[in-house]
Amino acid sequence: MTMMLASKIGGSIITRRLPQGSCRHFSAIRVEKRPRGEDVISNTPPPLRRAVGRHIIDAPTVQSIFTSSYSARDTRHTPCCHRRLSTDEASRWEETGRKVTMQDLSAEELSALIEKHAHHPQTSASLQTLMRTGRGEFLHKTYSNLDSSQDDKVATERVLIQVAGFLRHELPIRLAHRIQDLEKVPLMKDMPSVVQVKDLYTMSFLELISFPKRIKTASEEAAFAKIVEGIYERHASVLVQMARGAFELRAAIRSGQVKPPSRRRNVGASTTTEEQIGGTSVVEFEQMEDSHDFLDRFYISRIGIRVLIGQYLSLRQTPVENYIGIICSKTSPYEIVRRAIDDASFMCTRKYGDAPEVIISGRLDFTFPYVPTHLHYIMLELLKNSMRATVDWHGVDADYPPIKVVIADGKENEDVVIKVSDEGGGIPRSNMNRIWSYLFTTADPAIQEGMVAFNENVDHSIDSPLAGLGYGLPISRSYARYFGGDLSIMSMEGYGTDAFVHLTRLGNTREPLAK
Known part of the structure; x- marks a missing residue:
């Protein structure tokens, strides 16, 4: 029996004819006979399927198994049983x-x-x-x-x-x-x-x-x-x-x-x-x-x-002004913080109906080479945490104290430093080490169970599937440390929290390589 195999690569569907016995390596897959003599590869029970011509292929099977064995640049038949x-x-x-x-x-x-x-x-x-x-x-x-x-x-x-x-x-x-x-x-x-x-x-x-x-x-x-x-x-x-x-x-x-x-x-x-x-x-x-x-x-x-x-x-x-690849030679911390404020305010308002004001001060005209998406991720995480803590601590419909962001830099400074300060009640001292722990979060456990069901192909966004999982702070610290910076948290229980983002100005620090 000859089968048609379909794989999804780079957004396109590629079909190939496989010889008899080629499916013997895929023990979790069965071949079914459909009307009109169609050969169908499927899982049991069949999840969402994708139609490819006359053949119906399980989407997860296509992505997780077959994409590894065939590439768009090589359409030659490759037997599995040699x-x-x-x-x-x-x-x-x-x-x-x-x-x-x-x-x-x-x-x-x-x-x-x-x-x-x-x-x-x-x-x-x-x-x-x-x-x-x-x-x-x-x-x-x-x-x-x-x-x-x-x-x-x-x-x-x-x-x-x-x-x-x-x-x-x-x-x-x-x-x-x-x-x-x-x-x-x-x-x-x-x-x-x-x-x-x-x-x-x-x-x-x-x-x-x-x-x-x-x-x-x-x-x-x-x-x-x-x-x-x-x-x-x-x-x-x-x-x-x-x-x-x-x-x-x-x-x-x-x-x-x-x-x-x-x-x-x-x-x-x-x-x-x-x-x-x-x-x-x-x-x-x-x-x-x-x-x-x-x-x-x-x-x-x-x-x-x-x-x-x-x-x-x-x-x-196509080249973009001031960009070399993903690196912006004139990254503005002020502009990045402003965009992060907009995103965090949207998320906070969507959940609570309101969001605290954010005041930015310091070096608002300063620019330096950096990866804007990394800085945006860090600032969005810190700001949404501060907004949530402020609303939870003071209560919905309260007169919220503003969140303050300070951008500090000087000609002699080795780092660009951004501080985010809130009056959201702070973090108990016993939890300070645990905030860097993956999956430590104050979110409802039911939210976590729902979040791990996601499998979105995004790293982070305002609809990030990682929201509520406790990944935000440790991942933010990894982003900061990647180019030689750091992220630290100081908190006063019963009052509020200060977060400090350190980013190297010169960009000459080599990435840390995990062994």
């Missing part, structure tokens, strides 16, 4: 750029291939390096005989080829490091959503190393860009998937399905190994340092991967 490749053969195959999938490799061979790339060191980049590369200041390192009289089009093509070559080398290494981390993290590695993320990273890793190592022409660069763009889009939901994985672990711990390692904890003058709640010894997810260290590493690395890909894809677009 002999296994040895580790040496896999390495030699990579040198030629021949296509291979997860079905071509045994677990041992795949692990060896990942280990080979994870053994290589990651290359750290700074804001300045990204900007100078985008301007073509490092072209001489790739093209020693570069003619400075070349026109802008040729120079731009060479910049793109240079950046694409770097990503072809760097991305598999970074993905390999994260795959190994996902395989080793205690407890979380067994959560269904975390397993899905690991498989997604593995698929992207194999897709990247399938592409020839040396990118020499504009057509090769364009083909590589399509692959990278597909990876960028597919990985957009990873933030939510990992949030779901952390939520699954916490639920498993609370239900007793998973027993976390004991943790020594100081309680006054005595020391206990576990927290006593209602006579039962439990360890809260928020206290599991190994899991949170892993999530910090994972999200810092994810920011780095998305910055590199986002910068590359943006360089391929």
